[in-house]
Amino acid sequence: MLPNGDFEDGDRGPRPRGTWWREGALTATAFALCLLGGVVQVDDTRSPPSAAVYFIAVVSCAVLPLRHRAPSAAMAVTTASGLLVPALGLLLSPLIVAPAVITAYSCSLTARTEQRAAAVVSLASVALLAASTPLSGGISWQDASRMGSVAAFPLVAGVLGHAVRNRRAYLAAVEERAQRAEESRDSEARRGVAEERVRIARELHDLVAHQITLANAQATVAAHLFDTRPEQTRKSLEELVETTGHALDELRATVGLLRQSGDAAAPAEPAPGLSRLPTLLDSFQRAGLEVSVHQKGTARPLPPAVDLTAYRIIQEALTNVTKHSGTGSAQVCLAWNRDHVTITVADDGRGTRTVPTASTRGGASPGADRPPGYGLIGMRERAAAAGGNLSAGRRAEGGFLVSTQLPLPAEDTTWRAGRATGDARTGDGEAGDAP
Numbered sequence: 088m089l090p091n092g093d094f095e096d097g098d099r100g101p102r103p104r105g106t107w108w109r110e111g112a113l114t115a116t117a118f119a120l121c122l123l124g125g126v127v128q129v130d131d132t133r134s135p136p137s138a139a140v141y142f143i144a145v146v147s148c149a150v151l152p153l154r155h156r157a158p159s160a161a162m163a164v165t166t167a168s169g170l171l172v173p174a175l176g177l178l179l180s181p182l183i184v185a186p187a188v189i190t191a192y193s194c195s196l197t198a199r200t201e202q203r204a205a206a207v208v209s210l211a212s213v214a215l216l217a218a219s220t221p222l223s224g225g226i227s228w229q230d231a232s233r234m235g236s237v238a239a240f241p242l243v244a245g246v247l248g249h250a251v252r253n254r255r256a257y258l259a260a261v262e263e264r265a266q267r268a269e270e271s272r273d274s275e276a277r278r279g280v281a282e283e284r285v286r287i288a289r290e291l292h293d294l295v296a297h298q299i300t301l302a303n304a305q306a307t308v309a310a311h312l313f314d315t316r317p318e319q320t321r322k323s324l325e326e327l328v329e330t331t332g333h334a335l336d337e338l339r340a341t342v343g344l345l346r347q348s349g350d351a352a353a354p355a356e357p358a359p360g361l362s363r364l365p366t367l368l369d370s371f372q373r374a375g376l377e378v379s380v381h382q383k384g385t386a387r388p389l390p391p392a393v394d395l396t397a398y399r400i401i402q403e404a405l406t407n408v409t410k411h412s413g414t415g416s417a418q419v420c421l422a423w424n425r426d427h428v429t430i431t432v433a434d435d436g437r438g439t440r441t442v443p444t445a446s447t448r449g450g451a452s453p454g455a456d457r458p459p460g461y462g463l464i465g466m467r468e469r470a471a472a473a474g475g476n477l478s479a480g481r482r483a484e485g486g487f488l489v490s491t492q493l494p495l496p497a498e499d500t501t502w503r504a505g506r507a508t509g510d511a512r513t514g515d516g517e518a519g520d521a522p
Contacts, residue, residue: 110152117186118148124182139175140183143168147186158194159207165190166211169237170218179219181236187211191241195248208245212238289465293399300406302331304374326373333370360394361386361421367402368419376409377416384423393493396473397430400466404432404489407462412436412487427475427492435486466491 125140126133136144147168154161165187172179181188191208198204216238221230309323359367368378389397401419408417414436422429463479466489470477475493482488 113189114148114151117151117189118144120182120185121147124180124185125177127178127180137177139177143172143175143177143183147184151186151189154190154193155197158190158197159203162187162190162194162207162211166214169215173218179215179237180233181240184215184237184240187215188240188244192244192248195245196252201249201252204245204249208241212241215241285468289399289468292462292465293403298331298333300409301370301374302327304376304409308375358391358395359398360391361389361397362394363398364401367398367405371405371409371417374409375415376405378405379416379418381418381420382423383420386421386423387428387495389428389493390496393473393475393495396469396475397428397491397493399469400430400477400489400491401432403462403466407489408432408434408436408487414486424495426497427494429490429492431488431490433482433486433488435482435484 121144122136122140125136125143147165150161150164165184169179169184169187172183177183191211194207195204198207216234219234219237220226226234306323306327309320309327312319312323364380368380371378405417405419408414412434414434417432417434420429420431420433422431466479467477470491470493473493475491477489477491479487479489
């Protein structure tokens with residue numbers, strides 16, 4: 088089958104077994120019509136079919152089963168058989184050329200192109216019309232009607248075959264479009280499920296890694312000071328209880344996203360953003376990490392998705408500082424520009440923790456044999472999903488730097504007026520150690 092829906096000669100394949108009995112019945116009917124057409128003689132007398140009639144019927148009907156595989160060849164044979172009818176002294180009538188009519192229908196239905204089918208059928212009709220025209224004498228109304236029927240029947244069959252062919256092509260195109268639409272819907276659904284799975288996995292990673300890292304740091308401090316400073320140990324344990332409580336609350340809220348629509352709705356909390364940055368920094372402060380925040384430019388409201396992305400990137404970057412850096416301090420900088428905000432988190436650590444743990448006192452490394460995490464991957468995915476970008480790597484002066492650039496919504500005239508007022512009040516717009 089060609090790309091445009093046409094069939095190519097010789098490219099039909101085996102026909103279903105259920106059609107063979109129909110082919111046999113059609114061939115037998117065409118054979119009977121040929122014999123019936125041979126009953127009427129040229130002088131309008133009727134006589135039993137002669138040997139010439141049987142010859143024409145056998146030759147023209149023998150190629151009918153092949154008309155699907157080679158329609159043009161079958162059309163040529165049946166037309167040639169019709170042209171032999173006058174030469175054998177028989178009357179060329181619509182009945183005796185019934186195989187040519189059937190072949191014309193099949194040729195229009197299965198030919199390689201529509202132009203080829205039209206040419207073959209038209210040529211056959213013209214040839215039959217010429218063969219049915221008397222060579223001498225006048226043409227009566229009876230002869231004219233017979234000649235018109237002989238030429239018109241193949242043309243009508245060809246037009247009918249063309250209409251059926253177009254109908255089949257239309258139905259096939261509709262079915263193909265429906266199948267493609269269904270496959271597209273399935274693909275979209277699978278992609279949506281995969282994206283939602285990645286999003287939930289990223290949320291779980293961020294909150295669990297953050298809270299567990301803080302809990303580990305607090306437990307480490309408590310274990311280290313257990314013998315020498317029991318009061319400080321008690322305070323660390325109280326902070327550990329508070330940290331794990333927050334972890335359970337956030338985990339419960341995130342897992343609530345997986346509930347079905349009929350499940351009882353849990354109280355929803357707003358998604359975290361930069362407005363909760365002081366609380367986030369306080370949690371790292373309790374874990375022993377001093378974080379200084381610098382802001383450049385004038386802060387602007389962020390869309391919820393970008394606000395959540397900025398918060399999670401800062402959270403994950405500081406979590407990595409707590410886990411992997413050998414320093415007790417980090418710097419966060421937010422630089423506000425006209426169309427984007429740049430967030431950097433930097434530390435000057437050496438890559439090893441300075442606070443001893445129970446495991447290190449026993450001679451084992453706490454990070455030994457741990458597979459690489461997904462923190463940087465998740466941060467990059469978050470930044471890309473928000474329309475920004477993220478880079479991370481070691482600094483030349485030591486430590487590690489995470490930098491991301493997130494887009495900001497377009498400013499309107501009201502915001503410009505408010506920003507002008509703010510700039511007049513703050514001078515150069517520099518804010519120190521506060522988000």
